[in-house]
Amino acid sequence: MKALNIPENKHPRVVVIGGGFAGINLIKNLKGKPFQIVLLDKHNYHTFQPLLYQVATAGLEPDSIAYPLRKIFKDFKHFHFRVATAQSVDLKTKILLTDRGPLDFDHLIIATGSDTNYFGNESVRELSMSMKTVPEALNLRSLMLQNFEEALLTDNYSEREALMNFVIVGAGPTGVELAGALAELKNVVLPKDYPDLDIRQMNIHLVEAAGKVLPPMSDESSARAQRYLEKLGVQVWLDTMVKDYDGKKVLTNKKDLPTRTLIWAAGVTGNTLEGVPSESMEKGRILVDEFNRIKGTESFFAIGDVALMKTEQKPKGDPMVAQTAIQQGETLAKNLLRSSSGKEMKPFHYKDKGSMATVGRNKAVVDIKKFHFGGLFAWFLWMVVHLVALVGFRNRAVALLNWVYNYFSYDKGIRLIIRPWKRKITIPKEETPTV
Amino acid sequence: MKALNIPENKHPRVVVIGGGFAGINLIKNLKGKPFQIVLLDKHNYHTFQPLLYQVATAGLEPDSIAYPLRKIFKDFKHFHFRVATAQSVDLKTKILLTDRGPLDFDHLIIATGSDTNYFGNESVRELSMSMKTVPEALNLRSLMLQNFEEALLTDNYSEREALMNFVIVGAGPTGVELAGALAELKNVVLPKDYPDLDIRQMNIHLVEAAGKVLPPMSDESSARAQRYLEKLGVQVWLDTMVKDYDGKKVLTNKKDLPTRTLIWAAGVTGNTLEGVPSESMEKGRILVDEFNRIKGTESFFAIGDVALMKTEQKPKGDPMVAQTAIQQGETLAKNLLRSSSGKEMKPFHYKDKGSMATVGRNKAVVDIKKFHFGGLFAWFLWMVVHLVALVGFRNRAVALLNWVYNYFSYDKGIRLIIRPWKRKITIPKEETPTV
Numbered sequence: 001m002k003a004l005n006i007p008e009n010k011h012p013r014v015v016v017i018g019g020g021f022a023g024i025n026l027i028k029n030l031k032g033k034p035f036q037i038v039l040l041d042k043h044n045y046h047t048f049q050p051l052l053y054q055v056a057t058a059g060l061e062p063d064s065i066a067y068p069l070r071k072i073f074k075d076f077k078h079f080h081f082r083v084a085t086a087q088s089v090d091l092k093t094k095i096l097l098t099d100r101g102p103l104d105f106d107h108l109i110i111a112t113g114s115d116t117n118y119f120g121n122e123s124v125r126e127l128s129m130s131m132k133t134v135p136e137a138l139n140l141r142s143l144m145l146q147n148f149e150e151a152l153l154t155d156n157y158s159e160r161e162a163l164m165n166f167v168i169v170g171a172g173p174t175g176v177e178l179a180g181a182l183a184e185l186k187n188v189v190l191p192k193d194y195p196d197l198d199i200r201q202m203n204i205h206l207v208e209a210a211g212k213v214l215p216p217m218s219d220e221s222s223a224r225a226q227r228y229l230e231k232l233g234v235q236v237w238l239d240t241m242v243k244d245y246d247g248k249k250v251l252t253n254k255k256d257l258p259t260r261t262l263i264w265a266a267g268v269t270g271n272t273l274e275g276v277p278s279e280s281m282e283k284g285r286i287l288v289d290e291f292n293r294i295k296g297t298e299s300f301f302a303i304g305d306v307a308l309m310k311t312e313q314k315p316k317g318d319p320m321v322a323q324t325a326i327q328q329g330e331t332l333a334k335n336l337l338r339s340s341s342g343k344e345m346k347p348f349h350y351k352d353k354g355s356m357a358t359v360g361r362n363k364a365v366v367d368i369k370k371f372h373f374g375g376l377f378a379w380f381l382w383m384v385v386h387l388v389a390l391v392g393f394r395n396r397a398v399a400l401l402n403w404v405y406n407y408f409s410y411d412k413g414i415r416l417i418i419r420p421w422k423r424k425i426t427i428p429k430e431e432t433p434t435v
Numbered sequence: 436m437k438a439l440n441i442p443e444n445k446h447p448r449v450v451v452i453g454g455g456f457a458g459i460n461l462i463k464n465l466k467g468k469p470f471q472i473v474l475l476d477k478h479n480y481h482t483f484q485p486l487l488y489q490v491a492t493a494g495l496e497p498d499s500i501a502y503p504l505r506k507i508f509k510d511f512k513h514f515h516f517r518v519a520t521a522q523s524v525d526l527k528t529k530i531l532l533t534d535r536g537p538l539d540f541d542h543l544i545i546a547t548g549s550d551t552n553y554f555g556n557e558s559v560r561e562l563s564m565s566m567k568t569v570p571e572a573l574n575l576r577s578l579m580l581q582n583f584e585e586a587l588l589t590d591n592y593s594e595r596e597a598l599m600n601f602v603i604v605g606a607g608p609t610g611v612e613l614a615g616a617l618a619e620l621k622n623v624v625l626p627k628d629y630p631d632l633d634i635r636q637m638n639i640h641l642v643e644a645a646g647k648v649l650p651p652m653s654d655e656s657s658a659r660a661q662r663y664l665e666k667l668g669v670q671v672w673l674d675t676m677v678k679d680y681d682g683k684k685v686l687t688n689k690k691d692l693p694t695r696t697l698i699w700a701a702g703v704t705g706n707t708l709e710g711v712p713s714e715s716m717e718k719g720r721i722l723v724d725e726f727n728r729i730k731g732t733e734s735f736f737a738i739g740d741v742a743l744m745k746t747e748q749k750p751k752g753d754p755m756v757a758q759t760a761i762q763q764g765e766t767l768a769k770n771l772l773r774s775s776s777g778k779e780m781k782p783f784h785y786k787d788k789g790s791m792a793t794v795g796r797n798k799a800v801v802d803i804k805k806f807h808f809g810g811l812f813a814w815f816l817w818m819v820v821h822l823v824a825l826v827g828f829r830n831r832a833v834a835l836l837n838w839v840y841n842y843f844s845y846d847k848g849i850r851l852i853i854r855p856w857k858r859k860i861t862i863p864k865e866e867t868p869t870v
Contacts, residue, residue, distance in 0.1 A: 005588050007631075044580060044852045061498040061833070068850040070628040080631070083584045083852070100588060135854055145479060149518045153440050153535060193505040196442075196515070394840045394848045398496070398833055405829045413829045415503040417479045417518070419570055419854070 003103040006080045009036040014336070015096060015103060017086045017273070018111035019046050019069045022304030022325035024391075026109060027073060029333030034340065036078045038105070040098060042085050044069055047134055048390055050322060051399070053174060055137040056144070057181035058189075058412040062134045064398040067391040086112070088274035091300055107299045107336065110273055110286060111329070114305035114320060117267035117284070127247045127424055128264040131174065140263065141414075143421040144182075147260055148194055151201075158258060164202040165259040167250050169242050170266030171208035172215065173357040176225055178263065179206040180359035181412075183232035188410045205257050207237045207250075209266070214357055214365070216319060220372040221357075221365035228359035228374075242266070247425030260425075268320055270306040282308055285317075290347035292332050303328040309348065318350040322389075327351060358382045361407070438538040441515045444471040449771070450531060450538060452521045452708070453546035454481050454504045457739030457760035459826075461544060462508060464768030469775065471513045473540070475533060477520050479504055482569055483825055485757060486834070488609060490572040491579070492616035493624075493847040497569045499833040502826040521547070523709035526735055542734045542771065545708055545721060546764070549740035549755060552702035552719070562682045562859055563699040566609065575698065576849075578856040579617075582695055583629055586636075593693060599637040600694040602685050604677050605701030606643035607650070608792040611660055613698065614641040615794035616847075618667035623845045640692050642672045642685075644701070649792055649800070651754060655807040656792075656800035663794040663809075677701070682860030695860075703755055705741040717743055725782035727767050738763040744783065753785040757824075762786060793817045796842070 011034045016023045019041040027037055045066040054060040073079050084098040089108065096103045116132055118125040129140045144166070151163040166182055168175045182204045191199045206213070206229065212222040213229065213236060229236055243251040250257040270285035280287050280295040285308035287295040292307055294300045304325035308317045318324045328348055335345040354368035356378065364379035366372070383403060390396045406412055446469045451458045454476040462472055480501040489495040508514050519533040524543065531538045551567055553560040564575045579601070586598040601617055603610045617639045626634045641648070641664065647657040648664065648671060664671055678686040685692040705720035715722050715730040720743040722730040727742055729735045736742075739760035743752045753759045763783055770780040789803035791813065799814035801807070818838060825831045841847055 005590065005631075044584065044850070061496045062853060063496040063498070063849045063851060066851050066853070068628070068848070071848065071850065074627045082587065083581075134851075138853075146518075149479065152517065155440065192509045193503070196440075392848065394837070394844075397836055397840065401832055401836060402829070405832070409829075413503070413506065413827065414498045415479070415506065416498060416501050416569075418497060418501070418573075 004038075004082050004084065004098070004101055006036075006038055006082075006103070009078055011036045011078060012106035012340070013038060013104070014107045014109065015040065015105035016109045016111055017041075017096075018113055018271075018304070018306075019043070019081075020049075020111060020113045020304060020325060021322045022113070022329040023109070023111035024069075024072055025326045025329030026111065026303065026333050027076070027079070027329075029330050030336065031076055033337055035107075035336070037076070037080070038103065039069065039073070039079070039081045040084045040086055040103075041069060041081075042083070043133075044081075044083050045134075046072065046391060048395075049132065050173075050386060050389075052131050052134070052137040053178040053181055055134065056131055056140040056178065057185055058141055058145075058414045058416075059181065059406055060399055060402050061414060062138055064395045064402070065390065066134050067395060072391060086273055090275055091277075091297060108301070109332065110276070110294075110300075110302040110306055111304050111325075112271040112273065112306050113325075114268040115271045116264060117269035118264065119267060121242075121244070124242065124245050124262070124264060127245055128169075128262040130264050131178070138418065139421045142417045142419060143261060143423075144185075145415055145417050146420055148190065148197065149417075151197055152194065160197075161201050162248055162258040162260045164197070165205070165257065166203070166261050166263065167205045167207060167257050167259045168263045168265060169207045169250075170264070171206050171210075171213035171236070171238075172265060173355075175206055175208070175263075175265040176213055176229065176357050176359060178265065179204055179229060179234045180232055180363070183229070183234050184360050185412060186233065189412055189415075193415065204234045205237060205259075206234050207240045207242060207252060207257075209239070209241050211239050213238070217355055217357070217365065218367045218372045221367050221374065224374040225357060225359055225365045228363040228365075232360055232363075260423075268305065270308070272306060291335055291345045292328055292348060301332055303332055321355070323353055324350055356382050356385065439473075439517050439519065439533070439536055441473055441517075441538070444513055446471045446513060447541035447775070448473060448539070449542040449544060450475065450540035451544045451546055452476075452531075453548055453706075453739070453741075454478070454516075455484075455546060455548045455739060455760060456757045457548070457764040458544070458546035459504075459507060460761045460764030461546065461738065461768050462511070462514070462764075464765050465771065466511055468772055470542075470771070472511070472515070473538065474504065474508070474514070474516045475519045475521055475538075476504060476516075477518070478568075479516075479518050480569075481507065481826060483830075484567065485608075485821060485824075487566050487569070487572040488613040488616055490569065491566055491575040491613065492620055493576055493580075493849045493851075494616065494841055495834055495837050496849060497573055499830045499837070500825065501569050502830060507826060521708055525710055526712075526732060543736070544767065545711070545729075545735075545737040545741055546739050546760075547706040547708060547741050548760075549703040550706040551699060552704035553699065554702060556677075556679070559677065559680050559697070559699060562680055563604075563697040565699050566613070573853065574856045577852045577854060578696060578858075579620075580850055580852050581855055583625065583632065584852075586632055587629065595632075596636050597683055597693040597695045599632070600640070600692065601638070601696050601698065602640045602642060602692050602694045603698045603700060604642045604685075605699070606641050606645075606648035606671070606673075607700060608790075610641060610643070610698075610700040611648055611664065611792050611794060613700065614639055614664060614669045615667060615798070618664070618669050619795050620847060621668065624847055624850075628850065639669045640672060640694070641669050642675045642677060642687060642692075644674070644676050646673050648673070652790055652792070652800065653802045653807045656802050656809065659809040660792060660794055660800045663798040663800075667795055667798075695858075703740065705743070707741060726770055726780045727763055727783060736767055738767055756790070758788055759785055791817050791820070
């Protein structure tokens, strides 16, 4: 029987696991070429991860940062998409096992991206929120609003404080942007929604193990971003390590922070696949050569966050960001074509287009080569770059409309608890008041 | 301790259960008046139910038809909202029990709306989809898309047919509008997404026990709506009763319809509250007098779908539609004010503003008094009426943008399985193909 019901085809079969930036940019560059392409993803949509934090903070609809994968490739021939989760691969027999059955391939491209890294801390994994997918961002939006609804119901000061406090661990772009957005909610939105609560009890703590926020950026931009954060009221804890979390209090090497909401944005690791030889792995990522070939193999590749391309110049590889994934996808597509027509492949070289992070209204920082700037222009540039990068006209239009609305109304309107988040550590019953 | 932590107040306390059309229009008309108002709802948002079918069919984002209740009432004084589910009421002691604790009141207003009526058929209740809330509409959207993804994986003709068929029971406005929207997905959207499937296997069956579609509308409009539906390819089954459903096949008195998706839009019943005396109830709704007072009580009221106001002229009461709820909310607000200043209350009279239903692009039917018309103008009128009725500028703008996009692109772009629906009757394992 046909594997996953995919018809046989005269062209070699390229199986791509993952419809993130790497996977979709690879496939786009193979349009009309002599390959049969099979894309597998757990979800039927591509997620624009850089804007997940805005979904979590009621600024954007989830549906404007997600885009149906079938729609991206609707004009492609010899293209097949299946909603399936890859389970393991056998590189010798060239068979991939998925939750929907096995699939044979000629070329395999692992583009499974990254997952949250808890560095082995099980209680943090169990009790913290992460923000790598649309459902996770929606869970965080629900939990934040549920916390405020709960805070109204208790007279216990410390319980209320824990409900209204937010601790974000990791001051990379995700942590910084989330902290800024939460601070804006605190400053202009939540006091109107919850006049019965004393908003001064809400504290946003941003905890970072390194000595500065946005560690990969220039010192100038880091310092500027920290100033912006502090101006918005975020408490920045540098050189601070989280030791443990019990669902109510975060223990650090400096101070204990009471909170019902720990958001873990402190680390990422590769989202790897069983069956990749352990000698081709390092720290949860797949070692690849300069053509993104999995070390020790010929026609199996890994691209994007999951791939680790160590070179003499860059012993730690390129940064785990969207740009790397996009560029590796494009380069690999060209190399597959070269290879199929007997030409030599060209090595991958990362082009650093700069990096940026936004903290809040009119507040962003940008590093482009030697230029480091911030403020209104940086913020505007950040919006344009992200708007253009969104997939599809409808998504861009809806996102722009929301941003314009949010900007002029000083509001973030999507404060909906669509599906309440089920707490793992419940609020004590005895604190529920009686008449 | 204070009930639900709501501060005591010199004004009489009005507890409103339910933030639907009835509840919010009541409260809006009590702005600045000498009452303390407590609104309870299971959700923290108001749902614009007439457009739920567009959420289910990927035409609108859920977030553009839901609106945070706190935001509606953000300028109100002596107003308190709590996310809570009412459990039972004691009208003698004037205490309402909720899942978040008890609450005492002076006036009680039950505005809990309606729920799906399965007429005692347990297997239909267990296995069918309904569409009364945003999560339910999202579940239906997910299931529809999951079915198509599943259909790709099977070679079994009848299993594929059951996955691609949709049976909607009840040809009221919800059923008709949903059938039309599904037909448009079949005609212009799904064939592009699923070129490997034979779209002719997709059938949309609309089953109605009465002798015409849109039973409450004029014969002219009913006939026109049926023509529209049939033109779009919907199979309309009149005088047809559903007998049973096993998750795979709908048994009717005419023909058995194989389907994995039964959508039940055939009946509504009041969403009542334990503690309302049984002599004040009829067919699951609360009997009220012409002032919306619960029969046999003085200061307890029911408004909207849950209330049944039988008069000599209208022995069956007014229709269970948004207009009735809105008007009863407004009238009751005025009557509460009259009553508190010692004046007599005025009886409620329903003003019929007409009724309408849309079937698809340029296809709608409208009855306004003696005028019955259809086509492009009716369709345009339908859109304007629904757009204006949406709560909030942002929601209106996003909905309009989506409609304009859908109209010109012939697309419905929000084909996202955000949270997969868990089937109760699973697809047999042996049908999963192997290599």
